[in-house]
Amino acid sequence: xxxxETFTGIAAPMPLVNIDTDMIIPKVFLKSIARTGFGxxxxxxxxxxxxxxxxxxxxLNKPQYRSSQILIAGDxxxxxxxxxxxxxxxxxxxxxxxxxxxxxxIFFSNCFKNGMLPIVLPQEQVDILMKDxxxxxxxxxxxxxxxxxxxxxxxxxxxxxxxxxxxxCLLNGLDDIGLTLEKADSIKTFEEQASQARPWV
Amino acid sequence: xxxxxxxxxxWDAHVAHEADDGTCLLYIDRHLVHxxxxxxxxxGLRLAGRxxxxxxxxxxxxxxxxxxxxxxxxxxxMTPESRIQVEALDTxxxxxxxxxxxxxxxxxxxxxxxxxxxxxxxxxxxxxCGDSHTATHGAFGALxxxxxxxxxxxxxxxxxxxxxxxxxxxxxxxxxLKPGVTAKDITLAVxxxxxxxxxTGYVIEYCGEAIRDLSMxxxxxxxxxxxxxxxxxxxxxxxETTYAYVNGRPHAPKGAQFEAALAWWKTLFTDEDAHFDKxxxxxxxxxxxxVTWGTxxxxxxxxxxxxxxxxxxxxxxxDAAKRSIEYMGLVPGQKLTDIEIDTVFIGSCTNGRxxxxxxxxxxxxxxxxxxxMRAMIVPGSGLVRAQAEEEGLAEIFEAAGFEWRMAGxxxxxxxxxxxxxxxxxxxxxxxxxxxxxxxxxxxxxxxxPGMAAAAALTGKLTDVRELV
Numbered sequence: 052x053x054x055x056e057t058f059t060g061i062a063a064p065m066p067l068v069n070i071d072t073d074m075i076i077p078k079v080f081l082k083s084i085a086r087t088g089f090g091x092x093x094x095x096x097x098x099x100x101x102x103x104x105x106x107x108x109x110x111l112n113k114p115q116y117r118s119s120q121i122l123i124a125g126d127x128x129x130x131x132x133x134x135x136x137x138x139x140x141x142x143x144x145x146x147x148x149x150x151x152x153x154x155x156x157i158f159f160s161n162c163f164k165n166g167m168l169p170i171v172l173p174q175e176q177v178d179i180l181m182k183d184x185x186x187x188x189x190x191x192x193x194x195x196x197x198x199x200x201x202x203x204x205x206x207x208x209x210x211x212x213x214x215x216x217x218x219x220c221l222l223n224g225l226d227d228i229g230l231t232l233e234k235a236d237s238i239k240t241f242e243e244q245a246s247q248a249r250p251w252v
Numbered sequence: 253x254x255x256x257x258x259x260x261x262x263w264d265a266h267v268a269h270e271a272d273d274g275t276c277l278l279y280i281d282r283h284l285v286h287x288x289x290x291x292x293x294x295x296g297l298r299l300a301g302r303x304x305x306x307x308x309x310x311x312x313x314x315x316x317x318x319x320x321x322x323x324x325x326x327x328x329x330m331t332p333e334s335r336i337q338v339e340a341l342d343t344x345x346x347x348x349x350x351x352x353x354x355x356x357x358x359x360x361x362x363x364x365x366x367x368x369x370x371x372x373x374x375x376x377x378x379x380x381c382g383d384s385h386t387a388t389h390g391a392f393g394a395l396x397x398x399x400x401x402x403x404x405x406x407x408x409x410x411x412x413x414x415x416x417x418x419x420x421x422x423x424x425x426x427x428x429l430k431p432g433v434t435a436k437d438i439t440l441a442v443x444x445x446x447x448x449x450x451x452t453g454y455v456i457e458y459c460g461e462a463i464r465d466l467s468m469x470x471x472x473x474x475x476x477x478x479x480x481x482x483x484x485x486x487x488x489x490x491x492e493t494t495y496a497y498v499n500g501r502p503h504a505p506k507g508a509q510f511e512a513a514l515a516w517w518k519t520l521f522t523d524e525d526a527h528f529d530k531x532x533x534x535x536x537x538x539x540x541x542x543v544t545w546g547t548x549x550x551x552x553x554x555x556x557x558x559x560x561x562x563x564x565x566x567x568x569x570x571d572a573a574k575r576s577i578e579y580m581g582l583v584p585g586q587k588l589t590d591i592e593i594d595t596v597f598i599g600s601c602t603n604g605r606x607x608x609x610x611x612x613x614x615x616x617x618x619x620x621x622x623x624x625m626r627a628m629i630v631p632g633s634g635l636v637r638a639q640a641e642e643e644g645l646a647e648i649f650e651a652a653g654f655e656w657r658m659a660g661x662x663x664x665x666x667x668x669x670x671x672x673x674x675x676x677x678x679x680x681x682x683x684x685x686x687x688x689x690x691x692x693x694x695x696x697x698x699x700x701p702g703m704a705a706a707a708a709l710t711g712k713l714t715d716v717r718e719l720v
Contacts, residue, residue, distance in 0.1 A: 067575070068568035069448055069548050073686040078667050082317070082333035084291035084340050086401075096688050125568050127449035130482065131686060132665075133384040134289065135400035153449055156418075156484045157384060157398050164402035214416070216275045227402070228300070231410045234269050234277060238412055241268035241279050249265075251505035251513045252281050252309075252377065 052166045054224035058147065059193040060120030063110050064184040070124060071131035072158060076140040089136055090143030111144075115187035121194065123177065123184045124151040128169075129158025138165045148194050150201070152177050163217045164227065168196060170211045179203065196222060255523035257420045258489050259455045262395040262520070266378045268412055277412040281377040282394075284363045285312040285350065285404070287341040288667070289382030293405035294344040303348065305411040310350035311372050314338045315362045316667045318355050320630050320657035325356065334668065348408075361633025361659035364388040364601040368472065369633055371501025375490035375517040380407055385601045385683065386485075387478040391471035392498070393490035393520050395455070398479060418484065419529040421454035422522075425462035427536040432717035434611070435470035436603060436681065436700035438462065438534075439477040440542045444552030446532060451483030454530060457522060458488050462536035468497040469607035476602045477683050480549040489521045543588055543713055544685045544698040546576030551685070555703065555715045559586045579687055580695050581675070588713050591697070595678040596627040596708040597690070598701055599657075600664035603681035604632025606639050608701040613645045615705035615719055621653040622711035628655045628670065630662040654708070666690045679707035 080092040098109045105112045111119060122128075122141075128151040129137060138161045141149070149162070150170045162169045172180070183190045183203045193202040196218060201209045220227065231238075245252065256264070269277040283306075290312070297303065304310055317334035318324065327335060338355065345352035353360045359370065364385055367373045379389045379396035382404040389396035399413065407413055423442055443450075456478050463474065471488050478486025495514060498504045505513045540554035551573075553560070561584035562573040577584065582591065598604075598612055609631065621627050629649050631637040637659055640646050646656050663670040664682035672678055672694025681704050685696040697713060706714040 066568060066571070068572050069550075071548075071684075071686050073684070073689055077688055077692075078665050081288050081667065082331075082337060084295070084337060086292045096692065101692070125572075127447075127452070127482070130448050131384065131479075131684060133382060133398035133400055135292075135382075135402060138400075153452055155449075155482060156452055157400060157479075161400035161402065164400060214275075215273050216271070216414075227414055228302070228406050228409045231277060231406065231412060231414065235410075237269040237277065238279070238410060242411075245279065249376075249513070249516065251509045252374070 052224045052226060055166055055168060055196050055221040057193065057195045057197065058120065059191050060147070061116060061118060061188050062121035062123050062180065062184040062190060062192050063116040063119035064181050065110060065122055065124045066181060068125035069127045069130055072129055072134050072137040073131055075129070075137040076134065081134060081136050086139055087143060089140035090145070093140040093144045118145065120145055120147050121192055122146055122149045123180045124149055126152045128154050130155040133157045135161045138162050138167055142167055150177060150180055163221060166221065166224065168194065168221060172209065172211055176209050179207070179209070255526040257522045257526045257528065258393060258457050258487050258520055259395065259420055260526070262376055262378065263417055265376065274416055276415050276417070278378060278415045280380050280407050280411050280413055281309060282367065282372050282379040283310045283407050284367050284379065284381035284386065285310060286316055286363045286381070286383060287314045287337040288316045289401050290344065290404055291337060291340045292401050293408055294348065296405040297408055302409045304350060304408045307349040309411065310408070311367065312341055312345045312350050313353040313360055313363050313366050314341050314355055316661045316665065318660040319668050320660045320662045320670060322658060324658055358634040358638065361636065362601045362604060362661055364476070365604060365632035365636065368392065369501070369635055371498060371504035374498060374504065374513065375494060376520050380413060384479045385476050388472050388476040388601055390475035390478065390486040391468060391488050392494055393487060395485055395487065397484040418455045419453055420527065421451060421456045421483065421530040422528040423456050423458050424460040424531070424533045425458070425536050426460045426533065427462060428465065429462050429536045429539060432541055432702065432720065433539050434700040434702065435466050435473035437539050437542050439474045440544070440549070440552045440698060441534060441539045442532065443477065443481045443549050444542070445534065446481050448480060448548055448550045449482045451478060451481040454483050456481070456483045456486040458486055463488060464491065467607055468493060469605040472605065473602055477549065480683060490517050541700060541703055541716055543703065545580065545582065545588065546573065547579055547685055547687050548572070548576065549683070549685060549698065551576060553588060555588055555713065557588055559584050559588065561585070589715065591713045592711060593677050593679045593707045593713060594625065595672060595676050596625065596704050597663040597678055597680040597682065598628065598704050599630030599632065599662055600682035601632065602683045603701050604630060604636065606636050608681065609636070609640045609645050611701045612705040613648045615702050615716060616652040616709060617648050619652055619709055621708040625708055625711060627653065627708040628657060628663065630657040631659050633659045663690050679704045679713060
């Protein structure tokens with residue numbers, strides 16, 4: 052996994068609430084057995100007509116948002132199916148950060164596994180960023196994970212919380228499995244104890 | 253010792269390692285695997301030269317892509333992409349030595365129906381699967397939740413999951429249900445109350461008389477949709493109903509082992525005075541047969557209601573309601589019972605069990621579905637199908653005009669050929685009414701099996717209480 056580094060990018064506003072993972076990547080595109088290449092079908096039914104032409108007023112089709120790296124989203128983003136194809140599609144498109152008032156749990160943890168940072172902020176602060184994002188490509192935000200700060204195009208600074216372990220993994224591009232295997236002894240001890248206590252499992 | 257919730261107890265029994273910041277390695281007792289979310293995980297193992305840590309605790313079955321027509325043994329019934337995924341699972345299951353139920357096996361079916369049916373799911377276990385409806389297994393008092401593909405790979409490699417503990421939420425359904433009201437109505441009514449984000453960050457424990465009165469099938473229906481309320485997992489404390497269901501299943505403990513297990517299972521309940529961070533209470537007698545009108549599972553109304561107006565909502569929900577009503581082709585103020593249906597889908601991990609099929613048979617016995625209606629019944633597993641045939645239900649369905657299919661996820665998510673066409677409107681016993689879920693521009697109304705059966709007969713959303 053690549054290390055998460057401070058960057059400045061365009062933020063796209065998507066104020067719709069309850070954007071589900073079926074919207075992010077419809078199931079017809081889940082049939083690949085690879086992890087890459089989903090970006091072209093990101094938000095497919097919202098982004099394209101049936102004949103493949105673009106739906107002009109969809110935010111990521113607008114010229115000023117085509118290279119967005121940040122999404123400012125409505126409440127409960129990523130609800131529904133657990134498909135990791137949703138963060139894969141976002142990441143493949145170029146999205147690194149999503150800001151919302153809340154995220155569905157599974158989607159939230161899937162993001163971190165793919166080097167992406169979902170940020171939860173109170174409504175008032177999401178509103179400020181949404182407004183900033185609506186200004187288009189002139190509104191470039193900076194996301195600094197180390198300092199846990201977003202800087203708006205006007206220079207306002209908004210702080211955010213992030214789980215310390217997840218932050219450490221993102222900043223260092225760490226592989227979860229490798230980290231867990233360092234604790235193989237604990238797992239082995241647990242298994243020995245559990246097989247005594249609950250041999251039927 | 254401070255009083256504990258059921259969730260606390262199962263959690264505590266599975267922590268293999270806890271870091272100073274509270275990040276835990278949670279040990280996983282059962283890992284269920286299907287073809288759509290596992291290929292990349294197995295490939296990850298292969299690339300890193302890793303093996304499956306506990307193949308004996310890993311159970312795989314293809315369900316999302318499989319055709320449900322009788323001729324499905326013919327490979328031509330699958331698209332090339334679907335076939336690649338199913339074949340990848342065949343190969344991975346064999347190569348890594350995990351338990352496997354291929355399409356040709358009578359025990360094949362939807363992973364969340366097969367697990368309990370085969371006795372893999374037991375009280376007090378931790379169960380995960382790369383599928384959000386893993387919450388289903390919570391009906392047994394097992395801590396069960398969906399995970400992403402990276403986590404699937406993590407569990408395959410280590411048999412653990414990196415987790416922080418969720419908060420505790422209690423959902424109590426007091427009293428008795430009225431006739432015609434089912435587990436599906438309970439779970440939809442709860443989501444209507446909490447919203448789809450109301451359970452985010454929580455594990456729900458469902459309790460109360462109306463929950464206790466449910467069969468295991470009904471309890472699985474309730475827990476299945478915990479995720480639609482945002483909760484990763486829903487739990488119901490095990491009791492005599494649970495033990496009776498589990499006893500004698502192929503992979504359930506036998507004899508002295510069963511007795512030993514039972515002694516532990518009987519400790520799995522929430523202690524008096526245990527702390528819940530959030531409590532929701534509904535009166536069982538207030539719950540009515542419900543339907544969804546919009547494109548979020550929280551868009552729930554009693555069948556006696558009318559399509560709402562966007563202005564009835566607040567905040568971001570106003571625009572969402574506007575979009576839903578337009579997508580669904582409805583008019584605010586329209587009676588729900590005036591909405592015409594052209595397709596009925598009965599099945600899924602929510603409502604594809606034997607009890608669901610019996611409920612359908614009760615409504616349609618000796619009757620005919622509406623002319624021109626496409627109505628499909630897809631049992632949740634090959635064994636459910638066999639049992640329905642043995643009980644004479646299949647004959648009732650076919651005489652009424654239903655298509656009687658083979659087992660799989662089918663039109664719940666329409667990854668196989670069972671799909672809605674643009675503009676088609678379906679009464680479905682499944683779990684998600686999202687835009688495009690059952691097919692591009694298809695329209696879904698979520699209902700109970702009895703309500704779906706009633707809609708198949710009349711051609712409209714119908715109050716099942718008027719037909720039985």
